[in-house]
Amino acid sequence: MSSHSSQTSPPLAVEMQDIVIRFPGVLANDHVNLTLKQGEIHALLGENGAGKSTLMNSLAGLYKPVSGVIKVHGEVVNFNSPRDAIAKGIGMVYQHFMLVPTQTVTENILLGLKDPKFFMNLATYNKKIQALQEQFGLKVDPTALIWQLSVGEQQRVEILKTLYRGANILILDEPTAVLAPQEIDDLMNTMRSLVANGKSIFFISHKLNEVTAVADRLTVLRKGKVTAEGIGIEGINREKLAELMVGRKVIFQVEKKIQEPGDVVLDVKNVSALNNKGFPALKDVSFNLHQGEILGIAGIAGNGQSELAEVITGLRLCSGSILINRQQAANRPPGMIIDYGVSHIPEDRTGVGSAPNMSIAENTIMKNYDQEPIGSRWRINFSSVREYASMLKEKYVILAPSINTQARKLSGGNLQKVILAREISCFPRLMIAVQPTRGLDVGAIESIQGLLLEQRENGTAILLISEELEELLSLCDRIAVIYEGEVTGIVDAADANLTNIGLMMTGSLRSQ
Amino acid sequence: MNPEIIIHAGLATGTILLFAAIGEIFAERSGVMNLGVEGMMLLGAMAGFSTSLVTQNVWFGLLAAIFAGGILSLAHGLVTIHFQADQVVSGLSLTFLGTGLALVLGEGLTGQNPPLIPNVSIPVLSSIPFIGQVFFGNHSILVYVGYCLIPITWYFIFKTRPGMHLRAVGEKPSAADTLGINVYRVRYFYVFVGGCLAGLAGGTISLSVSPGWYSSQTTSGQGWIAVAIVIFAQWNPVRAAVGGYLFGMLRRFILDLQGPALLFGFQNPIFMNHNLSFFLQMTPFLLTIIALVWGSQAATRKRLGSPAALGIPYIRGERGL
Amino acid sequence: MRFPFTIQVEKRSEDYPKWLPLVTSLSAVIIAFIFSGIVLKFVSGQPLKVLGFFFTATFGSWGVFSDTLVKATPLILIGLACSLAFKMKLWNIGAEGQFYLGAFFSSLVVLVPLVPPDSPKIVILTAMVLMGMIGGAVWGFIPGILKARYNVNEIITTLMLNYVAIYWNNYWIFGKWSDAGFQMTPMFEKTAWLPRLSDYARQTPALSGITLHLGVVFGLVAAFVIWWIMERSRWGYEIKLIGDNPKAARYAGLNISRNIILVMMISGALAGLAGMAEISGVVHRLQERISPGYGFTGIIVAWLAKLNPFAVIVVSILFGALIVAGREIQPSGIAFLLQGTILFMVISSDVLLKYKIHLVRNQEEKA
Numbered sequence A: 001m002s003s004h005s006s007q008t009s010p011p012l013a014v015e016m017q018d019i020v021i022r023f024p025g026v027l028a029n030d031h032v033n034l035t036l037k038q039g040e041i042h043a044l045l046g047e048n049g050a051g052k053s054t055l056m057n058s059l060a061g062l063y064k065p066v067s068g069v070i071k072v073h074g075e076v077v078n079f080n081s082p083r084d085a086i087a088k089g090i091g092m093v094y095q096h097f098m099l100v101p102t103q104t105v106t107e108n109i110l111l112g113l114k115d116p117k118f119f120m121n122l123a124t125y126n127k128k129i130q131a132l133q134e135q136f137g138l139k140v141d142p143t144a145l146i147w148q149l150s151v152g153e154q155q156r157v158e159i160l161k162t163l164y165r166g167a168n169i170l171i172l173d174e175p176t177a178v179l180a181p182q183e184i185d186d187l188m189n190t191m192r193s194l195v196a197n198g199k200s201i202f203f204i205s206h207k208l209n210e211v212t213a214v215a216d217r218l219t220v221l222r223k224g225k226v227t228a229e230g231i232g233i234e235g236i237n238r239e240k241l242a243e244l245m246v247g248r249k250v251i252f253q254v255e256k257k258i259q260e261p262g263d264v265v266l267d268v269k270n271v272s273a274l275n276n277k278g279f280p281a282l283k284d285v286s287f288n289l290h291q292g293e294i295l296g297i298a299g300i301a302g303n304g305q306s307e308l309a310e311v312i313t314g315l316r317l318c319s320g321s322i323l324i325n326r327q328q329a330a331n332r333p334p335g336m337i338i339d340y341g342v343s344h345i346p347e348d349r350t351g352v353g354s355a356p357n358m359s360i361a362e363n364t365i366m367k368n369y370d371q372e373p374i375g376s377r378w379r380i381n382f383s384s385v386r387e388y389a390s391m392l393k394e395k396y397v398i399l400a401p402s403i404n405t406q407a408r409k410l411s412g413g414n415l416q417k418v419i420l421a422r423e424i425s426c427f428p429r430l431m432i433a434v435q436p437t438r439g440l441d442v443g444a445i446e447s448i449q450g451l452l453l454e455q456r457e458n459g460t461a462i463l464l465i466s467e468e469l470e471e472l473l474s475l476c477d478r479i480a481v482i483y484e485g486e487v488t489g490i491v492d493a494a495d496a497n498l499t500n501i502g503l504m505m506t507g508s509l510r511s512q
Numbered sequence B: 001m002n003p004e005i006i007i008h009a010g011l012a013t014g015t016i017l018l019f020a021a022i023g024e025i026f027a028e029r030s031g032v033m034n035l036g037v038e039g040m041m042l043l044g045a046m047a048g049f050s051t052s053l054v055t056q057n058v059w060f061g062l063l064a065a066i067f068a069g070g071i072l073s074l075a076h077g078l079v080t081i082h083f084q085a086d087q088v089v090s091g092l093s094l095t096f097l098g099t100g101l102a103l104v105l106g107e108g109l110t111g112q113n114p115p116l117i118p119n120v121s122i123p124v125l126s127s128i129p130f131i132g133q134v135f136f137g138n139h140s141i142l143v144y145v146g147y148c149l150i151p152i153t154w155y156f157i158f159k160t161r162p163g164m165h166l167r168a169v170g171e172k173p174s175a176a177d178t179l180g181i182n183v184y185r186v187r188y189f190y191v192f193v194g195g196c197l198a199g200l201a202g203g204t205i206s207l208s209v210s211p212g213w214y215s216s217q218t219t220s221g222q223g224w225i226a227v228a229i230v231i232f233a234q235w236n237p238v239r240a241a242v243g244g245y246l247f248g249m250l251r252r253f254i255l256d257l258q259g260p261a262l263l264f265g266f267q268n269p270i271f272m273n274h275n276l277s278f279f280l281q282m283t284p285f286l287l288t289i290i291a292l293v294w295g296s297q298a299a300t301r302k303r304l305g306s307p308a309a310l311g312i313p314y315i316r317g318e319r320g321l
Numbered sequence C: 001m002r003f004p005f006t007i008q009v010e011k012r013s014e015d016y017p018k019w020l021p022l023v024t025s026l027s028a029v030i031i032a033f034i035f036s037g038i039v040l041k042f043v044s045g046q047p048l049k050v051l052g053f054f055f056t057a058t059f060g061s062w063g064v065f066s067d068t069l070v071k072a073t074p075l076i077l078i079g080l081a082c083s084l085a086f087k088m089k090l091w092n093i094g095a096e097g098q099f100y101l102g103a104f105f106s107s108l109v110v111l112v113p114l115v116p117p118d119s120p121k122i123v124i125l126t127a128m129v130l131m132g133m134i135g136g137a138v139w140g141f142i143p144g145i146l147k148a149r150y151n152v153n154e155i156i157t158t159l160m161l162n163y164v165a166i167y168w169n170n171y172w173i174f175g176k177w178s179d180a181g182f183q184m185t186p187m188f189e190k191t192a193w194l195p196r197l198s199d200y201a202r203q204t205p206a207l208s209g210i211t212l213h214l215g216v217v218f219g220l221v222a223a224f225v226i227w228w229i230m231e232r233s234r235w236g237y238e239i240k241l242i243g244d245n246p247k248a249a250r251y252a253g254l255n256i257s258r259n260i261i262l263v264m265m266i267s268g269a270l271a272g273l274a275g276m277a278e279i280s281g282v283v284h285r286l287q288e289r290i291s292p293g294y295g296f297t298g299i300i301v302a303w304l305a306k307l308n309p310f311a312v313i314v315v316s317i318l319f320g321a322l323i324v325a326g327r328e329i330q331p332s333g334i335a336f337l338l339q340g341t342i343l344f345m346v347i348s349s350d351v352l353l354k355y356k357i358h359l360v361r362n363q364e365e366k367a
Helices: A003-008 A052-059 A082-087 A105-110 A122-136 A151-164 A181-196 A208-214 A238-246 A305-312 A334-339 A360-364 A382-395 A412-424 A442-457 A469-475 A498-505 B003-029 B037-055 B058-082 B087-105 B131-136 B141-159 B161-171 B173-178 B183-209 B222-232 B237-257 B274-302 C020-043 C047-059 C062-087 C095-111 C121-150 C154-174 C215-232 C234-244 C246-251 C256-283 C294-304 C309-328 C334-349
Strands: A014-023 A026-036 A041-045 A067-072 A075-077 A090-093 A169-173 A200-205 A217-222 A225-232 A264-274 A280-290 A294-298 A319-324 A342-345 A430-434 A461-466 A478-483 A486-492 C005-011 C355-361
Touching: A014 A052, A026 A041, A026 A052, A026 A225, A041 A052, A041 A181, A041 A208, A041 A238, A052 A090, A052 A169, A052 A200, A082 A090, A090 A151, A105 A122, A105 A151, A105 B161, A122 A151, A122 A181, A151 A181, A181 A200, A181 A208, A200 A208, A208 A238, A217 A238, A225 A238, A238 A442, A264 A305, A264 A461, A280 A305, A280 A461, A280 A486, A294 A442, A294 A469, A294 A498, A305 A319, A305 A430, A305 A461, A342 A412, A360 A382, A360 A412, A360 C234, A382 A412, A412 A442, A430 A442, A442 A461, A442 A469, A461 A469, A469 A498, A478 A498, A486 A498, B003 B037, B003 B131, B003 B141, B003 B161, B003 B183, B003 B222, B003 B237, B037 B058, B037 B087, B037 B183, B037 B222, B058 B087, B058 B183, B058 C334, B087 C020, B087 C294, B087 C334, B141 B161, B141 B183, B141 B237, B161 B173, B161 B183, B173 B183, B183 B222, B222 B237, B222 B274, B222 C154, B237 B274, B274 C121, B274 C154, C020 C334, C062 C095, C062 C215, C062 C234, C062 C256, C062 C294, C062 C309, C095 C121, C095 C154, C095 C256, C095 C294, C121 C154, C121 C256, C215 C234, C215 C256, C215 C309, C234 C246, C234 C256, C246 C256, C256 C294, C294 C309, C294 C334, C309 C334
Parallel strands: A041 A200, A041 A217, A090 A169, A169 A200, A294 A461, A294 A478, A342 A430, A430 A461
Antiparallel strands: A014 A026, A014 A067, A067 A075, A217 A225, A264 A280, A264 A319, A478 A486, C005 C355
16 A cells, blocks of 8 residues: 555545455355445445345455455454444445334334443433434334334334444445335435435445446446446446346347237236235235236335235235136135136245255145146155156256255255246146246346246236336236235336336326 | 132242243243253252252252253253254253253152241231231242342343343344344353243242152143243233242142032032042143133234244354345 | 364255264264263262163063063154154144053043953954044144144143143042052953963963063054155145145145144054053053153154154164163163253254364465
């Protein structure tokens, strides 16, 4: 470090040199170099699994790099726990919020601190937090319990947590994943205001257009290595960035054939349902879906999409009518709905869609184990199972040592392929796909989107619930927008206007 | 069949359940289920009894009881927190281990008479009409300890900072972890506290409330009842105490039912046929089941539940949290 | 001089070698014996003699080996009962109570009597088998339906019912059916005895005194049936799925409530059958102490056998030997201690299946 550079520019807020982080069987970060200038917003791009979160987690004190040096404000640091990182002014806002649902905002903010010493006098702290909110423009009720708050509000609590601890280097991990377009704008303004107040921000994302809107510089990671370091935002184009992220040219348009939709397969009328907390999740929802059509459900997570998928697939009770091929399906058990020819790709791959300790083969027969030739009333024919599973493994290019590999050892993309293979091979008439490409890398996303379109061509009716508007626009024929349990509008994808959809997603616009 | 006697006895025997249940509440609120309570209680009872006998000092005995329960619980902690083994099976194995150790090491203790915990009456309070003698008159010192423990525990869990950390670790350990709280250390600590309290409960039996050593009959299932009490007390120490006292009163009531020839003016069927007393002995266990059913339904209705992370070993995720 | 190695623990990323579970389980058992030996030394001072005695007392001659198998019989059945339930993550701790209820129900055949006392042996025995299984099934049904309907913790309900079952039996044994005031029923007629090898002593003198009874065949047949259910049947697949991930099972259309009740009933039935075999094949009457804790030992057997039905047979014989030897070993609590230690060591050793331990030389890694 020559003395010249320290005279001309302020010390870097963060310097990460030659960082190597390893997990059993995986090299997550391979000699990564990264810097954060004081007062800048630096975006970290890469597809899922590239190593961005891992790298930032090491800066936040959760992991120790095997080798490499981290400097904060010019000083070499050695974090042994998150406490050390927090002490040096680093605050991380995680993608999946680290909040205790049954405690209040204030309690969550105070968690882990040495003060208050023993007795909790919450009133004083409520006031302190109120003052902090005003300084940064992050409004939320300090006495509210976390589970009562909206996702956007919870995110504000996460940011307040870091600010309360005096963080001046903030790391935001995929903060926009759970926000509506307008809320994303609010977040961007918050970030600018934070920077104006002297903070420096690392911002992890895989969404190119958001990054270009707010970042000063960006770094691209691919498979643990840096492919572009600290490049300025000027003149960046999407295609080049995508190539840096993925390693090859990415085609942004999918081939979607124009076809006439057929008969009505799914007819939802006046459906209302409660969520797990007993509050209304769906309010008088009505729409229909035809053969050979993909209907998208757009909306920010938590507005009733999960519950909608559950009432249609028999996993939740509701009032109203749900007709599948003109048979009443509302409040019927899941087994019956499967018999009606319905496939379900669930939101939760590992928690609902698969049995983690069972093999790939055993997972593929979850829906048809009682049908010939796989199984009969009493037995299961294991050689048929092996044949079936091998066939699916080949056809869907599922990468795994063998069909006997346990499901929990598969990567997200391969597990999703197993689930899709299983659901498609039942020749469904109706498919409910919930967030099918969430958390997957570009290659897997392309395959799965291709499979969905193929099903559409075969005449399957598909209900596609997704948070990625781009995905909905390219795959769907029509898009329904859901907000607070109500359908605020149904539009043709061809005529769709992003602003209008954004407005519908926040309830500011309704069209019928 | 004197209600005052029943309540008085109930407070005494209930104290045993209270200690064990509160200990289990601490452990479970941190996310670790400890089903070894019965074994820890028995080991504590034996350790307390024998140490008191050998040292002729009941306070050393009590310390030994607490210590025995604590040590056993550390084994449970190691296996479930560090080795991430299944908490149910580990707890069960420690019940066997603790019971076995207690029976083997306790050979020959039956019929011995070590010094016991003295009974005292609290000066001013015991003069209060009606309730004075019942609550504050001629009780083991440990009963008064129990009285104090209830509000202290309640306040600790709900109104203090370490209590908040405890609850956070049991609800969402990842949140606590990212804020620098050592989840492992917190869990070890509260499992240990739970074990110590279970040991204390055992010591309360053999050195105070039901003095003596009667092999496995010493605890006769009270450890399990304590675990059940935790569930239908919704992990709340005050409710657990009430449950413990009620059970204690029930036991006394059952005992009293077997004695007299006349019961409320009618001929006592149990006096006539002593074998009917077996049905009476079933009652605490049947009642535990009924209370559990009621408690589970109430929990589902109020959408309250166990600490969310109960029974799940905490592992810091590899690909982020 | 500083220790030049550090111990590094790393989570396994591939499957563990096939021989590892056997090695860890075996080492666990050995360590458990060592530990108990230490405790014994502390208490009575003659561990090696006692433990050596263990082998001669249980495998020394055909006579004692038959005793070992007799003790193993209920363990096989209960081990199977627990294996089935545990496969679905149902913690049936109530095998002891189900055993007692099975014994009670099968006694009804003789004591009520449910079948004319002069009926042929095969009729009486068949009736007893059926009633034994029904009794156990009833006792398994109760916690099953409570769990299925109200999500009541089955660990506690099954445990509580253990105590209830014992008191229930005691009522009848001490009272109405007591044999002249003793705490047992009168001995059953020979027609209610399960056939034993010693019945054939007249033809084959070598068999005299060999008390091995037909119950062991029940155990072996049951092992095969349970194996078939778990590994080959459609229902076994459903059980595995529910045990591994109940949410996925529900999503796949399975009826979880019905399966909980069914599994608890069958588990109970097997334990009840063990009860029947014990009173009909061994003591020939209903009495107070018909089980030295088979219901709990069976849990350990199932866990040690890693829920594999054939391994259950092997482990049951080992534990049967423990019980036979335990009759002679003082102090009597040693059996409980050994069992608890074995189980504890086994689950501790399972950690080696998840993590690899390396000894790494203390060296700076090249940058």
